[in-house]
Amino acid sequence: MENIDKKYMRRCLELAEHGRGAVSPNPLVGCVIVKDDKIISENYHRIFGGPHAEALAITNSSESVSGATLYVNLEPCCHENKKTPPCVPSIIMNDIKRVVIANVDPNPEVKGKGIKILKEAGIEVVTGVSEKKGKQLNRFFFKYIKSRMPYVTLKIAKSLDGKINDDIGSQTQITGVEANIFVHQQRSYYDAVMVGANTVGIDNPQLTVRHIEGRDPYRIVLDDELISPVESQIFTDGNQASTWLFTRKDSNPEKINSLKKNGVRVIELQTQYDGLLDLKEVLAILGEENISSLFVEGGQRIFSEFIGQKLFDEIIFLSTPKLFGKGLDAVKLTSTIELELVSLDKLGDDIKSVFRKK
Amino acid sequence: MENIDKKYMRRCLELAEHGRGAVSPNPLVGCVIVKDDKIISENYHRIFGGPHAEALAITNSSESVSGATLYVNLEPCCHENKKTPPCVPSIIMNDIKRVVIANVDPNPEVKGKGIKILKEAGIEVVTGVSEKKGKQLNRFFFKYIKSRMPYVTLKIAKSLDGKINDDIGSQTQITGVEANIFVHQQRSYYDAVMVGANTVGIDNPQLTVRHIEGRDPYRIVLDDELISPVESQIFTDGNQASTWLFTRKDSNPEKINSLKKNGVRVIELQTQYDGLLDLKEVLAILGEENISSLFVEGGQRIFSEFIGQKLFDEIIFLSTPKLFGKGLDAVKLTSTIELELVSLDKLGDDIKSVFRKK
Numbered sequence: 001m002e003n004i005d006k007k008y009m010r011r012c013l014e015l016a017e018h019g020r021g022a023v024s025p026n027p028l029v030g031c032v033i034v035k036d037d038k039i040i041s042e043n044y045h046r047i048f049g050g051p052h053a054e055a056l057a058i059t060n061s062s063e064s065v066s067g068a069t070l071y072v073n074l075e076p077c078c079h080e081n082k083k084t085p086p087c088v089p090s091i092i093m094n095d096i097k098r099v100v101i102a103n104v105d106p107n108p109e110v111k112g113k114g115i116k117i118l119k120e121a122g123i124e125v126v127t128g129v130s131e132k133k134g135k136q137l138n139r140f141f142f143k144y145i146k147s148r149m150p151y152v153t154l155k156i157a158k159s160l161d162g163k164i165n166d167d168i169g170s171q172t173q174i175t176g177v178e179a180n181i182f183v184h185q186q187r188s189y190y191d192a193v194m195v196g197a198n199t200v201g202i203d204n205p206q207l208t209v210r211h212i213e214g215r216d217p218y219r220i221v222l223d224d225e226l227i228s229p230v231e232s233q234i235f236t237d238g239n240q241a242s243t244w245l246f247t248r249k250d251s252n253p254e255k256i257n258s259l260k261k262n263g264v265r266v267i268e269l270q271t272q273y274d275g276l277l278d279l280k281e282v283l284a285i286l287g288e289e290n291i292s293s294l295f296v297e298g299g300q301r302i303f304s305e306f307i308g309q310k311l312f313d314e315i316i317f318l319s320t321p322k323l324f325g326k327g328l329d330a331v332k333l334t335s336t337i338e339l340e341l342v343s344l345d346k347l348g349d350d351i352k353s354v355f356r357k358k
Numbered sequence: 359m360e361n362i363d364k365k366y367m368r369r370c371l372e373l374a375e376h377g378r379g380a381v382s383p384n385p386l387v388g389c390v391i392v393k394d395d396k397i398i399s400e401n402y403h404r405i406f407g408g409p410h411a412e413a414l415a416i417t418n419s420s421e422s423v424s425g426a427t428l429y430v431n432l433e434p435c436c437h438e439n440k441k442t443p444p445c446v447p448s449i450i451m452n453d454i455k456r457v458v459i460a461n462v463d464p465n466p467e468v469k470g471k472g473i474k475i476l477k478e479a480g481i482e483v484v485t486g487v488s489e490k491k492g493k494q495l496n497r498f499f500f501k502y503i504k505s506r507m508p509y510v511t512l513k514i515a516k517s518l519d520g521k522i523n524d525d526i527g528s529q530t531q532i533t534g535v536e537a538n539i540f541v542h543q544q545r546s547y548y549d550a551v552m553v554g555a556n557t558v559g560i561d562n563p564q565l566t567v568r569h570i571e572g573r574d575p576y577r578i579v580l581d582d583e584l585i586s587p588v589e590s591q592i593f594t595d596g597n598q599a600s601t602w603l604f605t606r607k608d609s610n611p612e613k614i615n616s617l618k619k620n621g622v623r624v625i626e627l628q629t630q631y632d633g634l635l636d637l638k639e640v641l642a643i644l645g646e647e648n649i650s651s652l653f654v655e656g657g658q659r660i661f662s663e664f665i666g667q668k669l670f671d672e673i674i675f676l677s678t679p680k681l682f683g684k685g686l687d688a689v690k691l692t693s694t695i696e697l698e699l700v701s702l703d704k705l706g707d708d709i710k711s712v713f714r715k716k
Binding site: 158159160161162163304308317321322323324325326329330331332333334335336340341344346353355 | 518
């Protein structure tokens with residue numbers, strides 16, 4: 001029985017993945033309805049605020065779902081205070097006889113309540129099928145729902161010897177076409193991207209999604225001393241509304257005004273002991289603004305702060321097959337940080353290695 | 359026909375591999391004899407000076423090889439001035455009707471002559487089957503026979519951010535058990551290992567093969583200024599005969615004498631413009647001494663010289679899943695060096711990535 005359940009759950013996870021970038025901060029959910037070992041309907045949560053995967057699968061089934069098994073990677077919802085009607089009553093009403101679930105919903109308003117109601121209605125409920133894969137799929141959602149802070153991924157493009165450019169203070173295009181497409185795809189999956197002031201000054205990046213179809217993320221600049229040039233693309237390229245800048249309370253008010261005139265949202269914070277912005281505070285503010293995932297693109301100082309303070313969840317290294325032998329180190333740390341390898345792949349001529357915090 | 363030839367050639371290459379570490383500076387050779395699409399005999403070159411793969415396969419066949427196809431990854435030999443009788447006459451005498459070869463022997467004394475004689479005897483000869491794989495297998499041999507210099511592999515154990523220790527001047531155990539076993543296996547495959555004086559001083563390594571069964575390589579120390587402590591293990595551990603030290607002609611004669619007393623072979627060289635030993639000269643001397651492969655284990659200065667002067671063939675990175683954020687860079691270079699990825703694997707918790715010079 002387990003293998004069949006895993007097979008259909010795999011399909012749920014595949015379907016769920018299609019919603020990435022569109023449903024945030026909602027979870028990715030796929031649903032498959034099976035009768036006589038045959039899929040009679042399948043669907044996924046397509047857009048934030050839109051109908052749930054279970055509702056779509058039940059409504060659009062080609063034949064009656066009565067007596068069928070419903071597979072869904074996240075516990076069906078039972079709470080009313082949200083955009084769409086709850087799925088649990090619909091499952092009961094439509095005479096589903098068995099429900100297979102990967103993950104219990106960590107949302108305190110659900111968290112096992114949906115399962116309890118299904119069981120009380122006489123439905124057989126199986127949980128924990130492909131639980132780990134489900135958690136990996138919805139890692140943004142799980143982090144955010146529990147901590148109210150975004151899931152933080154650092155993307156570090158580097159040479160084999162760990163340099164993020166080959167000449168301190170100049171821009172270096174590190175990786176190839178495939179890696180660049182991958183980065184744009186990732187941007188479209190995250191709610192926001194972040195860079196530091198030095199990266200804005202040296203690279204003058206757009207941080208938009210261009211190499212593929214996909215929605216642009218919010219663009220966040222950390223700039224305690226407000227040294228970013230006001231004429232940078234990120235502040236003036238017509239996507240202004242989507243750029244937020246965090247700076248110190250005592251930063252140059254005229255510069256702040258001119259950024260605001262361009263539509264940049266400027267958030268002024270008290271600084272810490274050493275004049276730096278408090279990253280935890282920044283993440284908490286982003287969380288309050290429904291930013292459930294953050295893609296950090298550099299540079300050295302930002303990477304070093306996130307890593308040194310252990311405020312990251314994942315690091316994606318894109319390593320070009322070159323030795324620079326000089327230039328800027330990816331990170332500066334006072335003590336060693338251990339990571340856990342998640343995946344290792346070729347990406348064109350480059351190497352993509354993904355790690356989790358250990 | 360091609361797929362069948364490739365299948366049996368793959369077996370030749372597998373067999374040949376068994377000779378690694380034992381036949382150097384001879385090539386790795388495997389041989390398979392096939393009749394009616396069935397292997398009737400197979401063998402490989404087992405030890406330097408011992409019988410060739412073809413001779414062993416023909417002699418030890420369970421049935422008559424008359425009319426059979428002989429697969430061998432390297433062109434059979436026809437020259438007389440060596441330790442064993444040539445294989446070509448034996449192949450003809452034993453009535454083999456077809457010979458399939460991966461690589462023409464680059465040895466000027468063979469180089470197509472063996473093939474020519476076989477063809478003149480009416481034998482069908484096919485060459486170039488799995489040629490690339492054959493060259494990769496015998497990369498030490500091909501480099502050495504053509505240049506009379508050893509094939510040079512640099513083994514760089516490092517953190518993800520390219521540091522070879524986490525505190526300059528101290529020893530850091532970088533990689534885990536599996537990677538260490540791999541390194542000892544590699545040592546047993548190479549004719550010699552090399553380190554610089556700083557590595558001798560800081561790590562005091564043995565550079566022997568201990569974690570697996572295998573022969574110890576020669577141990578080469580590059581020490582222009584003769585700063586290695588004479589009491590280092592490498593000079594005093596009872597394997598003394600196998601340690602060679604290259605130094606400047608004007609180095610401390612008393613220290614040289616005390617090393618020689620311990621059985622260390624000291625080779626004194628003129629220095630270059632900047633007081634460094636001439637690496638090309640060192641490699642030429644090693645080549646003259648039948649060292650066809652060299653495994654370079656550090657440290658920064660040696661790596662940087664080999665890479666900066668492009669005197670390496672291959673680099674094996676063993677990357678531990680850690681960020682040091684400080685410590686010693688793997689290499690210092692004045693310009694970027696491009697590499698070509700050969701393989702990418704997990705090795706315990708570490709990552710093994712192998713590159714060729716581009």
